[in-house]
Amino acid sequence: MLNELLFKFATWLDGFQASTNLHEALYAYGWVEGTHVLTLTLFLGMLLVIDLRLLGVAFKELPASTLMERLDKPMMIGFVVMIISGVLLYFAIPVRSTQSIWFRIKVVLLIAAGINALLIRNMTRSTNLTWDRDPIPPKRIRVGAGLSLSLWILVVVCGRNMAYDWWDCHKEMPYFMYWAAGCVNELAAFE
Amino acid sequence: MNVVPFFEWLDASWLASFSKTYAGLFSMVQAVHILSMVMLVGMIILGDLRMLNIVLRGVPSDVILRNTKKWIYIGLVGIILSGIYESSAIAMKLAYNSFFWAKMAGLAMGIVFMLSLRSAVYSRAPEVIASTGPKTDAVEPWVVKLVALTSLFIWFSVAANGRWIGFS
Numbered sequence: 001m002l003n004e005l006l007f008k009f010a011t012w013l014d015g016f017q018a019s020t021n022l023h024e025a026l027y028a029y030g031w032v033e034g035t036h037v038l039t040l041t042l043f044l045g046m047l048l049v050i051d052l053r054l055l056g057v058a059f060k061e062l063p064a065s066t067l068m069e070r071l072d073k074p075m076m077i078g079f080v081v082m083i084i085s086g087v088l089l090y091f092a093i094p095v096r097s098t099q100s101i102w103f104r105i106k107v108v109l110l111i112a113a114g115i116n117a118l119l120i121r122n123m124t125r126s127t128n129l130t131w132d133r134d135p136i137p138p139k140r141i142r143v144g145a146g147l148s149l150s151l152w153i154l155v156v157v158c159g160r161n162m163a164y165d166w167w168d169c170h171k172e173m174p175y176f177m178y179w180a181a182g183c184v185n186e187l188a189a190f191e
Numbered sequence: 192m193n194v195v196p197f198f199e200w201l202d203a204s205w206l207a208s209f210s211k212t213y214a215g216l217f218s219m220v221q222a223v224h225i226l227s228m229v230m231l232v233g234m235i236i237l238g239d240l241r242m243l244n245i246v247l248r249g250v251p252s253d254v255i256l257r258n259t260k261k262w263i264y265i266g267l268v269g270i271i272l273s274g275i276y277e278s279s280a281i282a283m284k285l286a287y288n289s290f291f292w293a294k295m296a297g298l299a300m301g302i303v304f305m306l307s308l309r310s311a312v313y314s315r316a317p318e319v320i321a322s323t324g325p326k327t328d329a330v331e332p333w334v335v336k337l338v339a340l341t342s343l344f345i346w347f348s349v350a351a352n353g354r355w356i357g358f359s
């Protein structure tokens with residue numbers, strides 16, 4: 001049901017001339033993709049700084065709140081650029097992306113990373129940052145920061161692997177993989 | 192100097208036959224390369240934006256720069272090791288690829304610049320930027336900012352040229 005819906009949406013996007021134009025553009029697609037990858041240095045770079053502080057392994061001389069509050073803006077600028085370029089990349093290749101097992105895992109991981117970030121924020125608020133100047137923050141903060149880094153590393157791995165066609169719909173795969181990747185037409189052949 | 196024989200040697204090496212065989216492992220190494228870039232360039236960006244007084248203004252700059260050092264080196268080791276592995280799989284393509292050579296030139300420049308000018312100038316940053324107290328050997332603020340912009344530009348060019356190898 002959801003697979004069909006997503007496939008319909010992707011096919012609808014695929015019908016736009018702009019989608020085809022961006023995909024087939026000599027330079028534009030590369031620039032959007034390049035922007036997506038290069039902006040990682042700003043977004044994930046700032047996140048790395050904050051998480052390393054929350055893990056208690058770097059920037060220990062500085063209050064955790066200083067880094068969290070003041071690196072939030074550059075990090076979010078990077079995040080917005082990543083979202084915009086990411087949406088454009090999806091728009092350029094909607095059907096294949098929708099039916100990519102890597103993209104699907106990536107979206108789930110992104111949601112998990114978002115929830116984790118909210119939990120970290122709530123934890124820092126509820127503790128009133130009594131540990132702000134401690135070189136090593138409380139254990140649950142460190143667990144949150146470790147989880148944050150792990151999730152984002154996996155997001156990058158999934159994004160990178162989207163370029164490969166190992167589990168594309170046109171490949172010979174078990175039923176479960178067709179279902180997980182949302183290969184609607186291939187699934188119909190099983191009926 | 193003719194460098195092609197080196198790439199022919201790399202292309203025929205056991206590392207190349209290994210990296211060409213295992214596609215799954217290759218993609219993982221590519222991810223390590225990207226993540227190392229995030230660590231290396233992310234930490235450099237933090238230092239450069241700090242010296243431009245764009246982020247963390249008023250926080251003593253020596254504390255920030257000192258903390259980034261270790262991660263810059265870890266990122267550099269990761270990026271070079273994963274880069275050698277990746278290059279072995281496409282050695283003959285790279286030997287004639289101008290983006291690859293632009294990237295290598297940028298990388299060499301970036302490392303030399305970071306260890307020489309960048310660190311020398313940053314340690315002499317005036318109080319208005321560094322917030323570490325008055326210095327007798329301070330340089331003008333615009334010198335620090337020019338160094339920061341140059342650093343950002345060099346590392347951007349390394350990353351951008353690297354990404355473009357894949358498109359060329």
